[in-house]
Amino acid sequence: MRLPFQTDRLAHTDYIVSADTLAESSVAEWQYRDTAIVFDSILEEHHPRLLDDFFRMLSPKGMLRVKGGETFKDIDSVIRTLGFLAEIGLPKNGLVIGVGGGTVCDVVSFAANLFRRGLGLALVPTTLLAQIDAAVGGKNGVNFHGTKNLIGHFYHPETVICDINFLRTLPRKEFVAGLAEAIKVFAVSDERLFRNNLCNRELSLSGFSMESLSTLVADSIRMKLGLLAEDPFEKSSRRLLNYGHAFAHNFEEESNFALAHGEAVLVGMAVENAIAMELGLAKPEIDTLQEMINSLFTDDCRRYWIRRDQLPSLLAKLKSARRHGLDLVCLRRIGDAEIVSEVGLDIIEAAWDRTHNMLMSDHHPKESTNAFAGDPLCTYLAPAP
Numbered sequence: 369m370r371l372p373f374q375t376d377r378l379a380h381t382d383y384i385v386s387a388d389t390l391a392e393s394s395v396a397e398w399q400y401r402d403t404a405i406v407f408d409s410i411l412e413e414h415h416p417r418l419l420d421d422f423f424r425m426l427s428p429k430g431m432l433r434v435k436g437g438e439t440f441k442d443i444d445s446v447i448r449t450l451g452f453l454a455e456i457g458l459p460k461n462g463l464v465i466g467v468g469g470g471t472v473c474d475v476v477s478f479a480a481n482l483f484r485r486g487l488g489l490a491l492v493p494t495t496l497l498a499q500i501d502a503a504v505g506g507k508n509g510v511n512f513h514g515t516k517n518l519i520g521h522f523y524h525p526e527t528v529i530c531d532i533n534f535l536r537t538l539p540r541k542e543f544v545a546g547l548a549e550a551i552k553v554f555a556v557s558d559e560r561l562f563r564n565n566l567c568n569r570e571l572s573l574s575g576f577s578m579e580s581l582s583t584l585v586a587d588s589i590r591m592k593l594g595l596l597a598e599d600p601f602e603k604s605s606r607r608l609l610n611y612g613h614a615f616a617h618n619f620e621e622e623s624n625f626a627l628a629h630g631e632a633v634l635v636g637m638a639v640e641n642a643i644a645m646e647l648g649l650a651k652p653e654i655d656t657l658q659e660m661i662n663s664l665f666t667d668d669c670r671r672y673w674i675r676r677d678q679l680p681s682l683l684a685k686l687k688s689a690r691r692h693g694l695d696l697v698c699l700r701r702i703g704d705a706e707i708v709s710e711v712g713l714d715i716i717e718a719a720w721d722r723t724h725n726m727l728m729s730d731h732h733p734k735e736s737t738n739a740f741a742g743d744p745l746c747t748y749l750a751p752a753p
Contacts, residue, residue: 371589382527383504383593385586387578389531390422390492398490401463403428404456406449406476408436408468411494414537419467422492428465430456434472438625441471441510443519449479453487463488463526469495469542470502470629474520477508481523489525494534496546497630500553500588503528505596511625516617522601530589532581536573543573544664545630548612550584552633553591555657556608559703561587571664608705611697612637615674618682623672631669634661638726642719643711644698651701662726670727676720683716 371383405428411419412433423431432452434440453464464487466476473491480489493503509520538546547566554562565584569575576584595609616636620627638661644650674682687694696708 371586371593380526381506381524383530383589384527385499385530385532385582385589387532387582389529390418390533395422395425395529398426398463398465401461401488402459403463403465404430404432404453404458405465405467406432406434406452406472407466408472408494409433410436411467411534415494415534418531418533422467426465429458429462434468434475436468436472438471438511438620438628441474443510443512445475446478446482446510449475450483453479453483458483458487460484461488463490465490465492467492467494468498469493470498473498473503474508474510477506477523477525478510478520481521486523489523490527490529491525492529492531494531495538495542496535496585497542497549497628498546499530499535499585500546501549501592503530504589504592506600514621516620516625530585532578532585535581536578538573540572541628541631541666541668544634544666545628547571547664548630548634548637550588551657551661552612552637553588553595553609555637555699555702556611556697556705557591557595557703559701561591562702566660571660608697608707610695611699611705612640614686614694614696615639615682618686619672619674622674623668627668627672631666634664635669635673635723635727637661638723639719640696640698642722642726643696643708643715644700645722646715646718647698647708647711649698649700649706649708653701654699657699657702658726665727673724673727676717676724679713679717679720683713 371385403426405423405426407419430452432449434445458464464476464480466473470493473493477489477491480487491503493499506522506524507520508523509517512518551566554565565587592609595607599607612633613636616629616632619632619635620629638658641650641654641658641661644654683694693709694711696711697705698708699705
């Protein structure tokens, strides 16, 4: 499945999704270019044959093995990648390929834009979060001075190849992180895709076939690109794609990045849903969405919760970084959201308490359950025929 995206007259990206995307036919044109590959070493353990075949097809000018993860996402890793590109002498018309999760995609994209004032770039995201979010849209950044994504830019790749085979070995933490971003994009944009991809199935890796995973990834990319189409460089802070992100980066920073981005987004969506409830905006099915989110919470989601007494300083920091405004994405129902700019501290505190009670309750649904399955309030969310 090929999804083209035109950001302007000079930038065009092809997003390719299937369970056979690293076949020779998909990368044939790369064989005639000088290439450099930066890849996550963990892939050698889980997908050695897939990786070996890919390397053999390309015969790259150089390969850099890195250890991905949030600690990799810093300026030192960008400098190391630039040094590698300089050492192998990748020419101006060369192609640098990033193979790994979201942090690898971010660092390689950052370096590609800087080296020789811009190299050709291709990404092979290997986690669910990277395939449906981090590698989509051209935005990249690295953490700096303890702040998430403090420095970065936009640099659109020529091609993003999403091979679904990489997803079959993801641990639950990584799979949940990706599902959080899928919930985010469908919840603010499309009720039908939400129900078709997420309802009446186990929300675990075993609940998805290769075909349904391909559909989940392709539909997520399509909807994200649709939401980005009018603002591909994200100049406005009033964006539906910020759902779940108002507080997410703070949860990550407070955890010293032990909390994965998608886990933080999961908690962030729960908070914004609670705010919508306190404001009287949310319809009854948002209660059920909260149950779905609750079923996906990991132990780290609970461990790194920010205390209520930290709210005033947290809000001051957020408003300072956002031109003294706080744009919150509040769902009325699935596929119907609005951006609320002015919310009183009392509302946020009440929502904070509501979310805390949900996180810390003794009863948590099993990870394989789906809160929307057969719920009388949400029968309209049954899979479409």
